[in-house]
Amino acid sequence: MYLEFLGTAGYHPSETRHTSCVFLPEVAPGHSFVLDAGSGFFRLVGRSLPDHLHIFLSHPHLDHVMGLTFLLDVLHFHPSQVTIYGDANTIKAIRQTLFGSPLFPLEFDYKVVETRHYHPFAVAGIEIETHPLTHPGGSNAYRFRWPDGKTLCYVTDTIGDGQYHHFISGAPDLLIHERNFPDELADLASSSGHCTTKHLVAAAHASRARQIVATHFNPLTATDPLLEDDVYGQIPGIIGASDCLKIEF
Numbered sequence: 001m002y003l004e005f006l007g008t009a010g011y012h013p014s015e016t017r018h019t020s021c022v023f024l025p026e027v028a029p030g031h032s033f034v035l036d037a038g039s040g041f042f043r044l045v046g047r048s049l050p051d052h053l054h055i056f057l058s059h060p061h062l063d064h065v066m067g068l069t070f071l072l073d074v075l076h077f078h079p080s081q082v083t084i085y086g087d088a089n090t091i092k093a094i095r096q097t098l099f100g101s102p103l104f105p106l107e108f109d110y111k112v113v114e115t116r117h118y119h120p121f122a123v124a125g126i127e128i129e130t131h132p133l134t135h136p137g138g139s140n141a142y143r144f145r146w147p148d149g150k151t152l153c154y155v156t157d158t159i160g161d162g163q164y165h166h167f168i169s170g171a172p173d174l175l176i177h178e179r180n181f182p183d184e185l186a187d188l189a190s191s192s193g194h195c196t197t198k199h200l201v202a203a204a205h206a207s208r209a210r211q212i213v214a215t216h217f218n219p220l221t222a223t224d225p226l227l228e229d230d231v232y233g234q235i236p237g238i239i240g241a242s243d244c245l246k247i248e249f
């Protein structure tokens with residue numbers, strides 16, 4: 001199984017990073033998953049897609065949903081059956097605001113599935129569950145479990161308060177976790193509802209994930225964000241996501 005990071009910045013794109021989007025081209029025969037639809041979602045235009053495209057949204061902030069407005073081009077080149085998953089708040093914001101007049105006055109006629117915490121559901125044989133995250137307006141962590149036990153946890157946009165640590169525990173095969181700011185910007189992290197290195201390290205220990213990839217970086221960081229606070233030294237083996245990076249898990 002592999003996935004590709006199509007966008008790895010929080011807030012706004014930079015010269016080298018688009019905003020949050022992760023693409024899993026083939027989670028099961030005929031099915032692709034996309035985790036969040038930030039500006040990096042445009043890169044799907046150049047990717048081949050199967051019959052079914054499932055888009056899982058953590059929350060409705062623009063750096064996670066604006067790419068949905070690019071679906072026309074994505075589907076023009078590869079017509080797929082689209083299903084969008086998110087909590088009631090997220091689905092409502094997309095329907096009424098993002099795709100509303102005068103902002104983007106096109107009909108929103110995609111299939112949607114409203115997720116509810118502690119109500120697992122299955123897509124193409126993969127079990128999926130969500131957990132609430134503390135973030136302005138709320139966000140959702142996702143856990144995906146394949147029939148053979150392979151597990152992926154996706155955690156983005158949270159203050160990293162630890163109330164979700166049990167949800168990502170049990171040594172998942174891959175943990176994707178945000179780390180928007182270094183520790184020295186803790187005040188900014190707290191006011192904007194994001195993690196610093198300290199929170200990422202705590203989540204890594206709680207999870208004991210076999211592989212950890214940090215993403216959702218401050219777009220103003222010019223160099224490798226994980227050089228800040230010596231994250232590589234604190235979490236051996238961690239990978240810092242970059243746009244178009246492919247990961248096997």
Ligand SMILES: [Zn+2]
Binds near residue numbers: 010216
């Ligand atoms: Zn974000």
Ligand SMILES: [Zn+2]
Binds near residue numbers: 059061135157
């Ligand atoms: Zn957010």
